[in-house]
């Protein structure tokens with residue numbers, strides 16, 4: 001049994017069907033890339049798994065329907081990094097990252113809201129892993145776009161959840177930080193987490209992910225090994241591009257080159 005299993009997951013919103021009976025599995029220790037053009041349904045799928053959108057079908061974590069897991073317990077099991085990167089108030093970076101530990105604390109009115117050693121370690125380790133330790137005292141609403149993206153990722157990492165859902169975590173990052181974040185997600189998977197990452201960069205998807213799920217118009221076009229999913233035919237059919245597909249140090253790179261449609 002895979003850690004995460006979705007069967008016939010459909011989402012309807014605003015009178016439209018955004019996802020059509022998608023089925024997927026993600027095992028412990030797997031880094032799965034979710035790819036597809038704008039509007040394909042990637043964020044919708046991530047939100048359905050994160051239980052922030054209503055869906056039909058079944059999504060189970062360790063065999064348990066996710067919607068039946070109590071909210072606080074689920075918040076310890078599923079870390080969700082959404083695409084919306086607005087930070088509305090001047091909360092200090094370290095305090096924002098500490099929000100990732102909220103599910104581990106009891107209700108404050110019962111006096112159980114204190115920061116534990118485990119909380120402190122998780123927060124520091126997430127701040128360092130995402131290279132924002134030096135920003136820990138800064139007001140979050142003064143950060144650059146890339147800094148903000150890394151701080152938001154740190155909050156998700158601080159949860160130390162077995163399932164990490166990351167919607168375009170590298171979109172705002174410079175090339176070095178993109179590589180560092182992908183290595184970080186890989187490391188999370190090596191340590192046993194199941195990670196789903198939404199990506200537009202096909203080379204990063206190819207190099208770092210164990211498997212890919214390619215969506216188009218709310219349907220699965222291809223799922224499985226990177227070489228199978230990222231074929232020239234799929235790139236033409238789904239993205240409408242011709243691409244240069246090459247190899248460097250035994251790994252594939254994909255450079256979008258021309259529009260074919």
Ligand SMILES: Nc1ncnc2c1ncn2[C@@H]1O[C@H](COP(=O)(O)OP(=O)(O)OP(=O)(O)O)[C@@H](O)[C@H]1O
Nearest residue numbers: 013014016018036037038039040041042043044045
């Ligand atoms: N609340 C909503 N009501 C109606 N349509 C919606 C709603 N939310 C999203 N959509 C539509 O659903 C489709 C899928 O959106 P989604 O955000 O999942 O795409 P995506 O693959 O993540 O795209 P992108 O790469 O642009 O982030 C889009 O056509 C979008 O306009």
